[in-house]
Amino acid sequence: MRRLLFLIPAAAFALVIAAFAFGLGRDPSILPSTLIDKPLPAFDLPPLRPDAAGLKTADLTGEPRLLNVFASWCVACRVEHPVLLRIKAEGVPIDGLDWKDEPADGLRYLVDQGDPYRLTGNDRAGRAGIDLGVAAVPETFLIDRHGRVRYKQVGPITPDAWDRVIRPLMDRLKAER
């Protein structure tokens, strides 16, 4: 037994290395949402297009959907945009929340880049985004048919994140009642 004691430092070293390896794979800037499994906070936002409807909490129930928080000043949103258009083409409803943005800028962004959203609300003061716990755009919430947040994507939805994580979750939510 005593002869094996020399292994203790080696085992401790292996433990530390394992902890570091685990830590390397995690992005500390990605925060877990406090809203998971909770209903969306109340908001009622004006539209970007004068003739369209805005976006309010009550609109976000009935069927599973995505709520995408974006802004015209956000570079990563432009990277994400083609993926959103593809998701829309697949028939998945996406609603847009234009965060801390001038309505005219947000509208021009959608005219230039294409409009993947069913409903769009302008959150000029940013309070609805803060109630949602948005720290930076883009962020996307996966919402179930009862209007509860079930998942949050921090940063752009990459094609990989859509295919491997979000769409499977979406399919599972669709099967729920």
Place this chain on the structure above:
Amino acid sequence: MSAPVLKRAAALLLAILALAGPAGAVLPGEQLKDPRLEARARAIGARLRCLVCQNQSIDDSDAPLAGDLRVILRERLTAGDTDRQATDYIVARYGHFVLLDPPFEGQTLLLWLGPALFLLVGGVWAARLARARDPGGEPPPPLTAEEREALSRRLGGAGAP
């Protein structure tokens, strides 16, 4: 000067010094007129993490979101929230991560108790090591005359006169 006057002057000086603390990134337009409320907002804001920079407090950060949170914090305090309620309002949105002082709870147990734990384990180890090196007790008494004789006999008379 009488004692009460001195005391009052000292209190005033203290209040002025307290207000002269570093304002960080808190903009003049954000500050509250009531100095007591503003002091409370500063005390809370210095302990809230800016979500954009992540290693600065919201009082130190120029990020627009930090400014929004400073304004929300002041709105809550003006509306009559306690320090705890105002802090919880922001924690409810962004989680415990916004607290620069992590709370003492299940998830942070190792964080808070870790140093004491390491000290304990290291102390026990060091104590055992020290005991193993030192046999302890009194040095043995010197040999008696008979013992010395018996010893030299066994050693084959070597050393005996």
